[in-house]
Amino acid sequence: MFKHLLPRLRERSVAVRRPASLADLMEDFWREPATALGPLFRDMAYPAVDVSEAEGVVTVKAELPxxxxxxxxxxxxxDVLILRGEKKFEGEEKKDDYHRIERAYGSFSRVIPLPGKVKEAEAKANFDKGVLTVTLPRDAEAAARSIPIQQS
Incomplete structure (x- = not known):
């Protein structure tokens, strides 16, 4: 009944970068019923990240062992940090008889929403012991401003 409205609702939620709405989930289910539950498991995305903010600096840490x-x-x-990469297969040794391979290989991409405007030119990244740390200073000029309400 409402199937024709779902694409418009989805466009609105994508435009304002909201989390998946019920309309988004229904649209996914009608398009691909077998994979429609994927958005419910977003927390299992690779790589795992921590996003924090202190003293006007946003810090993103990603595990990339x-x-x-x-x-x-x-x-x-x-206002999003896009992390892309590729974990290459280490080459199969002919003398080994593999019974199970659970480690994932291949390309990955992770889109991490930032909690506001940042100064991209001042961003820094450091890679140490399999952990990528990205620091992004907040843009104070683009911070939210309150609007005074006048009584008429």
Whole structure:
């Protein structure tokens, strides 16, 4: 009945970068019923990240064990940090008989919403012991401002 309205509702939620709404979940279910429950498990995304803020600096820490910094790229676009990379397969040894391979390989991408405007030019990244730490100073000029209400 409301199926024709769902694309418009979805466009609105994407435009304001809201979490998935019921309309988004229903649209996904009608498009691909087998994978529609995927958004419910977003917390299991790779890589695992921590986002914190202190004294006007946003800090993002991502666990990237087994990767080199050259295998990872970072970009900031529209108040989101985009982390992309590739974990390469280490090559199969013919003498080993594998019974199970659980480690994941291949390309990955993670979009991390930032809690406000940041100064991209002053961003810094450090990679130490498999943990990528990105620091992004907040843009004080773009901070939310209150609007005084006048009584007429």
């Amino acid at each position: 087994g990767l080199d910094p050259k295998d990872v790229t970072l970009t900031v676009e529209n």
